[in-house]
Amino acid sequence: MKACVVVFPGSNCDRDVIHSLSTRVKANVSALWYEEHKLPQDTDLVVLPGGFSYGDYLRCGAMAATAPILNAIKGYAEGGGLVLGICNGFQILTEARLLPGALLANKNLKFICRQCTVRAERTDTPFTSNLQTGQVLKMPIAHHEGLYFLPPSDLKQILANKQVVFRYCNNDGTIDDKSNPNGSVDNIAGVINKGGNVLGLMPHPERASEKILGSEDGGLIWDSIASWLKKGGRC
Amino acid sequence: MNYKAVGLREEEYQAIKELLGREPNESELRILGVMWSEHCSYKSTRPLLKMFNSEGKYVIQGPGENAGIVDIGDGWAAAFKVESHNHPSAVEPYQGAATGVGGIIRDILAVGAWPTACLDGLFFGKTPRNSTLSLMDGIVSGIGGYGNAVGVPTVGGKTFFDDSYEGNPLVNAMCVGIVSQEKIITSKTAKAGQLAVLIGSRTGRDGIAGAAFASAELAEDTKSSKPQVQIGDPFVEKLLIECCHELLREKLIASMQDMGAAGITSSASEIAAKSGTGIYIYADKVPTRDENMTPWEIALSESQERMLVIIEPENYERVEKCAQKWLLECAPIGEVTDDGRFKIINNGKTVVDLPAEMVGGGCPEIHWPSQKPAYLESIETERAYTLPQDAFRDIFLSIISDPNVKDKSWIYEQYDHMVQINTVVGPGNPVSVIRVKENNKFLALTMDCDPWSCWLDPYNGGAESFLKAARPLWACGAEILGMTDCLNYPSPESPENYWILTETVRGLAQTAKDMDCPVVSGNVSLYNESPGKKILPSPLVGLVGLLETMEDFLPSGELEESDVLFLVGPKKGFLAGSLFQRLLDKSIQGKPVQYTPTAEISFKERALRTAKDKCCSSVRVIGSGGLVTAIAKECIFAQKGASINLKSEHLVPEVLFGEGGPRAIYSVKPDKIAIFEHIWQDFGLLKIGTVQKEKTLEFLGLSSFSLLEITSCWRR
Numbered sequence: 002m003k004a005c006v007v008v009f010p011g012s013n014c015d016r017d018v019i020h021s022l023s024t025r026v027k028a029n030v031s032a033l034w035y036e037e038h039k040l041p042q043d044t045d046l047v048v049l050p051g052g053f054s055y056g057d058y059l060r061c062g063a064m065a066a067t068a069p070i071l072n073a074i075k076g077y078a079e080g081g082g083l084v085l086g087i088c089n090g091f092q093i094l095t096e097a098r099l100l101p102g103a104l105l106a107n108k109n110l111k112f113i114c115r116q117c118t119v120r121a122e123r124t125d126t127p128f129t130s131n132l133q134t135g136q137v138l139k140m141p142i143a144h145h146e147g148l149y150f151l152p153p154s155d156l157k158q159i160l161a162n163k164q165v166v167f168r169y170c171n172n173d174g175t176i177d178d179k180s181n182p183n184g185s186v187d188n189i190a191g192v193i194n195k196g197g198n199v200l201g202l203m204p205h206p207e208r209a210s211e212k213i214l215g216s217e218d219g220g221l222i223w224d225s226i227a228s229w230l231k232k233g234g235r236c
Numbered sequence: 237m238n239y240k241a242v243g244l245r246e247e248e249y250q251a252i253k254e255l256l257g258r259e260p261n262e263s264e265l266r267i268l269g270v271m272w273s274e275h276c277s278y279k280s281t282r283p284l285l286k287m288f289n290s291e292g293k294y295v296i297q298g299p300g301e302n303a304g305i306v307d308i309g310d311g312w313a314a315a316f317k318v319e320s321h322n323h324p325s326a327v328e329p330y331q332g333a334a335t336g337v338g339g340i341i342r343d344i345l346a347v348g349a350w351p352t353a354c355l356d357g358l359f360f361g362k363t364p365r366n367s368t369l370s371l372m373d374g375i376v377s378g379i380g381g382y383g384n385a386v387g388v389p390t391v392g393g394k395t396f397f398d399d400s401y402e403g404n405p406l407v408n409a410m411c412v413g414i415v416s417q418e419k420i421i422t423s424k425t426a427k428a429g430q431l432a433v434l435i436g437s438r439t440g441r442d443g444i445a446g447a448a449f450a451s452a453e454l455a456e457d458t459k460s461s462k463p464q465v466q467i468g469d470p471f472v473e474k475l476l477i478e479c480c481h482e483l484l485r486e487k488l489i490a491s492m493q494d495m496g497a498a499g500i501t502s503s504a505s506e507i508a509a510k511s512g513t514g515i516y517i518y519a520d521k522v523p524t525r526d527e528n529m530t531p532w533e534i535a536l537s538e539s540q541e542r543m544l545v546i547i548e549p550e551n552y553e554r555v556e557k558c559a560q561k562w563l564l565e566c567a568p569i570g571e572v573t574d575d576g577r578f579k580i581i582n583n584g585k586t587v588v589d590l591p592a593e594m595v596g597g598g599c600p601e602i603h604w605p606s607q608k609p610a611y612l613e614s615i616e617t618e619r620a621y622t623l624p625q626d627a628f629r630d631i632f633l634s635i636i637s638d639p640n641v642k643d644k645s646w647i648y649e650q651y652d653h654m655v656q657i658n659t660v661v662g663p664g665n666p667v668s669v670i671r672v673k674e675n676n677k678f679l680a681l682t683m684d685c686d687p688w689s690c691w692l693d694p695y696n697g698g699a700e701s702f703l704k705a706a707r708p709l710w711a712c713g714a715e716i717l718g719m720t721d722c723l724n725y726p727s728p729e730s731p732e733n734y735w736i737l738t739e740t741v742r743g744l745a746q747t748a749k750d751m752d753c754p755v756v757s758g759n760v761s762l763y764n765e766s767p768g769k770k771i772l773p774s775p776l777v778g779l780v781g782l783l784e785t786m787e788d789f790l791p792s793g794e795l796e797e798s799d800v801l802f803l804v805g806p807k808k809g810f811l812a813g814s815l816f817q818r819l820l821d822k823s824i825q826g827k828p829v830q831y832t833p834t835a836e837i838s839f840k841e842r843a844l845r846t847a848k849d850k851c852c853s854s855v856r857v858i859g860s861g862g863l864v865t866a867i868a869k870e871c872i873f874a875q876k877g878a879s880i881n882l883k884s885e886h887l888v889p890e891v892l893f894g895e896g897g898p899r900a901i902y903s904v905k906p907d908k909i910a911i912f913e914h915i916w917q918d919f920g921l922l923k924i925g926t927v928q929k930e931k932t933l934e935f936l937g938l939s940s941f942s943l944l945e946i947t948s949c950w951r952r
Contacts, residue, residue, distance in 0.1 A: 010471070010474075010475055010562065010563055011385070011471050011474055011475075013385075013386070013387025013474065013655055014387075014655060016656070017655065017656065017657045020657060020673070021657070051655075052387065053384070053385040053387075053470070053471060053474070055471065056385065056469070056470070056471025056472075057385070057471075058471070111377075111650050112380050112381075112384055112650045112651070112652070113649055113650070114384075114648075114649055114650070114651060114652045114653055114654060115645075115649050141654055143384070143652045143654060143655065145384075205654070207657060208654050208655075208657055211657075213660055213671065213786065214654075214657060214659070214660065
């Protein structure tokens with residue numbers, strides 16, 4: 002797998018994603034500077050990592066969504082290329098309108114960093130192809146703006162399109178208010194585009210890809226991508 | 237201008253005139269007022285700090301540089317230091333705490349290390365008044381707001397609650413960084429002809445003479461001091477870390493200093509003094525935020541997120557290009573000379589001309605009068621405490637719900653404690669553990685202090701402060717590499733305060749030395765007083781230990797069903813200054829036990845062996861709240877019940893609630909009891925109960941609690 006991780010000024014999970022991808026699935030990963038205008042040839046996966054791009058002093062991700070590299074990423078996504086946005090990367094993807102909805106301040110108006118459990122709602126995507134439907138993954142969140150929101154009519158639409166890929170849940174997979182850490186609409190933790198190739202996730206798979214870090218469940222997402230690519234882009 | 241207006245004493249002013257052979261001009265006086273302040277010069281504590289031993293087999297760099305550095309093997313090293321940001325946090329909690337984090341991260345950056353983990357020692361008022369709550373809220377948000385954005389995880393720390401900190405909270409930020417031993421940067425390596433380059437934020441009027449403000453008691457109206465508090469920008473700090481490391485990788489940096497207290501003045505004069513050179517700063521070349529800043533304002537501004545980098549002149553273009561890449565200001569603001577002078581030149585006119593050595597190092601020491609405080613004579617030491625059986629339940633529940641004991645997740649969940657994916661054991665545990673990717677080893681980190689026993693018995697309190705931080709490291713199986721400390725005290729000008737300061741430092745220094753732990757860095761914060769109130773003596777200890785592998789790590793809070801629970805060490809702890817005693821008496825009373833080096837060394841050796849022999853599932857050193865609290869915490873973290881069966885002679889407050897001394901509980905695997913008993917024989921060993929399937933914690937003969945009850949009580 003040939004992956005690149007975009008580095009914006011203020012990104013701070015870029016090295017973590019690189020470490021995780023290169024150790025877990027032995028991917029050939031490179032850092033991609035935000036001022037670049039095109040992606041390296043034969044890129045299999047683009048990751049927008051977590052962090053505070055441009056300090057997030059404006060709406061989170063709003064500045065980064067206008068960076069030169071985003072044009073290239075938009076073209077890449079239109080052509081079916083795989084794009085994963087994690088945390089701030091998810092925020093950037095919604096700001097760039099590659100994904101629907103918006104990420105607002107957490108319900109308690111505080112930064113929240115802790116382990117969470119999410120349920121896989123779809124297994125027919127490149128990012129979840131190795132999972133079982135309903136499988137519960139333990140992955141941490143770390144954000145101040147992670148409340149996924151969209152108006153009721155839009156929600157209806159993404160539900161109809163089956164665009165919700167992960168929901169916050171209890172250890173046993175049940176979904177309720179108690180298991181919703183940040184007040185996200187419908188417990189939504191991860192959303193995919195209609196084409197099924199651009200995923201935004203609030204939890205951090207790169208922080209849960211090694212046993213020593215308390216969970217390897219995030220590694221299953223890397224594994225899924227790797228085997229999907231190996232099969233030539235089929236589930 | 238009068239010397240008193242800049243905070244200098246008459247004898248200091250005389251010394252300045254003597255060293256210069258003339259009267260200083262106004263700019264020079266302002267600069268010396270700040271550089272010779274307590275905060276920058278350590279003039280009151282330099283004689284005391286000499287008590288610390290800073291040598292040891294792992295020490296690469298002791299005190300005097302931006303951070304202490306210890307060897308962690310395979311050519312790698314850990315740089316670490318703790319620093320206070322108490323006064324600013326009292327005045328403007330969010331920015332005060334945020335810039336405290338920013339400052340200590342730059343200290344670690346300045347030695348060429350990559351900042352890898354932060355810890356925070358926080359001391360708050362205990363009574364939940366609105367003022368205290370808003371300080372707490374602001375400080376915690378500030379630490380999170382800065383640390384989260386800058387991408388350095390806050391992996392641990394310690395929070396203390398006592399009303400002596402009301403209105404004068406303490407914020408002690410520690411940072412640990414990893415550096416290749418070959419690539420350590422020092423401030424000693426500048427050479428004449430090199431260029432002094434300022435990288436980072438523009439220089440503004442924020443925080444001017446903040447160091448001087450930190451060297452006096454807080455005023456009644458703390459808002460009047462707001463101009464002395466700096467404003468932080470973690471985004472720029474993040475860029476600064478990236479930029480400096482890119483410059484380091486390209487080997488463009490000859491020497492480097494962060495700009496903290498006293499800004500350009502301290503960083504530039506320190507490099508010159510340590511390198512044995514001079515330095516000229518051209519004030520008109522410094523990029524400023526405000527127009528018409530005077531040269532002394534520029535020289536003393538404490539605007540954040542700035543580094544002074546010394547480079548070869550021919551490399552300037554490459555340095556500038558790198559700074560531009562990271563969106564940072566970059567300006568050649570001075571040059572290193574061979575005349576030993578610290579000069580500030582503004583538009584061709586020399587406005588400051590001082591010997592570089594005198595700026596940072598010229599201030600004479602102050603030997604304050606010292607006197608044993610009268611209160612120590614009137615402390616009630618003979619009082620006997622009883623524990624009626626029907627009182628146990630209430631006392632126990634009030635102890636586990638005391639702010640000093642109860643769950644701190646509301647604090648640390650606001651901090652990103654996982655970024656950089658090295659956090660193996662995070663906050664909430666007695667020891668935090670981070671992985672070092674560079675050499676596949678692990679650093680075990682603790683932070684602790686015992687202000688109450690320092691108040692009752694300064695020498696032994698100093699010892700206990702060290703040991704409280706050290707024992708959990710030994711228990712988890714880590715070898716201690718070095719220590720940093722933050723000495724938080726009230727004004728040294730009171731002979732009684734100075735006596736306490738001296739005695740606690742003596743106790744701390746002696747214990748560290750006895751336990752073979754070098755002190756490699758530290759910080760002093762005096763004048764922690766607000767009107768009518770002074771803080772308890774608070775020497776915060778930060779320790780860095782090494783674990784070769786996680787195989788040898790013994791965790792806490794991992795009880796296994798049918799394990800047998802043992803208490804090791806003296807059966808009785810001391811009640812003097814314990815949480816039990818404080819809750820009962822509503823004052824601090826009693827005489828803490830004497831520190832016994834041989835017992836502590838014996839504990840250390842046995843604890844290390846226990847971890848290595850893998851005969852236990854879990855360990856917890858007994859701390860605040862005593863034995864029963866340690867048991868309760870083990871049950872809560874493991875979500876397991878336990879049955880505790882103590883003889884009636886042991887159902888006394890000293891055993892159940894006593895603190896201090898080398899005492900710990902171990903959860904021993906049933907088939908490994910013989911190995912465990914062999915290790916601890918002749919030390920003090922008492923079987924106290926078993927871990928059970930049933931989700932209750934029962935203290936036979938006293939009371940019984942459901943796991944749910946104690947968990948929710950502790951979490952509430």
